[in-house]
Amino acid sequence: MSETPNTQATPGTPAELSTPAAVTLAEPGTPSADTLVESVEAQVEELSAESLRIASQLAEGYRVSPLDMVPNPSPLLVESTEEVAVPTPQGLFGLRAWRFADGAEHISARALDRDGTPVPAEDGGALAVRIHSECATGDIFGSFRCDCGPQLENGLRIIGRTGGYLIYVRNHEGRGIGLVNKLRAYALQDAGLDTLDANLALGLDGDMRDYSQAALILQELGVNELRLVTNNPAKQEALESLGLQVTELIPDEIPARVENAHYLQTKRERMRHVLKSA
Ligand SMILES: Nc1nc2c(ncn2[C@@H]2O[C@H](COP(=O)(O)OP(=O)(O)OP(=O)(O)O)[C@@H](O)[C@H]2O)c(=O)[nH]1
Numbered sequence: 499m500s501e502t503p504n505t506q507a508t509p510g511t512p513a514e515l516s517t518p519a520a521v522t523l524a525e526p527g528t529p530s531a532d533t534l535v536e537s538v539e540a541q542v543e544e545l546s547a548e549s550l551r552i553a554s555q556l557a558e559g560y561r562v563s564p565l566d567m568v569p570n571p572s573p574l575l576v577e578s579t580e581e582v583a584v585p586t587p588q589g590l591f592g593l594r595a596w597r598f599a600d601g602a603e604h605i606s607a608r609a610l611d612r613d614g615t616p617v618p619a620e621d622g623g624a625l626a627v628r629i630h631s632e633c634a635t636g637d638i639f640g641s642f643r644c645d646c647g648p649q650l651e652n653g654l655r656i657i658g659r660t661g662g663y664l665i666y667v668r669n670h671e672g673r674g675i676g677l678v679n680k681l682r683a684y685a686l687q688d689a690g691l692d693t694l695d696a697n698l699a700l701g702l703d704g705d706m707r708d709y710s711q712a713a714l715i716l717q718e719l720g721v722n723e724l725r726l727v728t729n730n731p732a733k734q735e736a737l738e739s740l741g742l743q744v745t746e747l748i749p750d751e752i753p754a755r756v757e758n759a760h761y762l763q764t765k766r767e768r769m770r771h772v773l774k775s776a
């Protein structure tokens with residue numbers, strides 16, 4: 499059985515507490531209330547200066563990491579698997595799956611030698627990394643409307659030679675607008691709009707991809723410095739704003755074909771992609 503606490507004040511206590519202080523302040527020769535306040539203020543100032551000094555010292559040694567830069571804490575990493583070796587037409591890759599709190603699941607693929615050891619970084623430099631944005635129509639069906647399918651294959655081949663990772667980002671479909679919106683955007687392109695205006699006509703941005711989950715995966719893999727396999731300088735900017743260091747851009751250009759010539763031309767002229775043949 500619990501005891502009921504005694505909530506009644508002990509008689510006489512308030513007077514005992516207040517009297518000595520009041521008497522001391524009133525005595526001649528002791529510091530006035532104003533002097534006391536000034537001295538306390540001086541001490542507080544000294545303390546704040548000291549904490550500022552300690553804080554700035556800490557900040558000097560502090561390296562910004564992708565984790566610190568994540569704008570929205572909800573898509574945090576929940577779990578990832580061990581690496582499993584998967585033979586592909588482009589060589590052997592060690593695949594891991596990564597699951598985030600918002601339900602997104604991505605894949606990392608590390609280039610492996612035939613005996614299963616990681617391909618070392620070429621010339622002892624940084625590892626090559628391709629952040630490949632999901633494109634179900636191109637990557638699965640081999641659609642000629644875009645260049646994603648051959649870019650994925652070529653990207654894997656480059657990484658197989660150079661050493662490094664391909665991160666397959668599955669919530670980047672349609673430059674981040676999702677599959678349903680992308681197919682609506684295709685219908686608008688069939689009616690005459692280009693790939694950028696079609697997104698805008700749907701009330702969406704031209705590119706809505708968020709790279710924070712890809713950056714977190716790279717951080718978990720211990721990759722802070724990389725050679726980025728892309729034609730899109732916006733990807734470099736996005737990764738650098740998340741604390742990663744891009745030492746070089748490796749192009750992943752696929753020759754245009756009649757079905758995607760206009761699409762690639764738009765990417766070059768309106769979306770800053772570095773493409774020679776478009
Ligand atoms: N909204 C929209 N998305 C598209 C269209 N065509 C391809 N995509 C998506 O575009 C994304 C790939 O972006 P790209 O512009 O091809 O290339 P990138 O990833 O920015 O740059 P690279 O690294 O050079 O491949 C994938 O998520 C595709 O699903 C389109 O017409 N409209």
Ligand SMILES: [Zn+2]
Pocket residue numbers: 633635636637644645646647
């Ligand atoms: Zn595509």
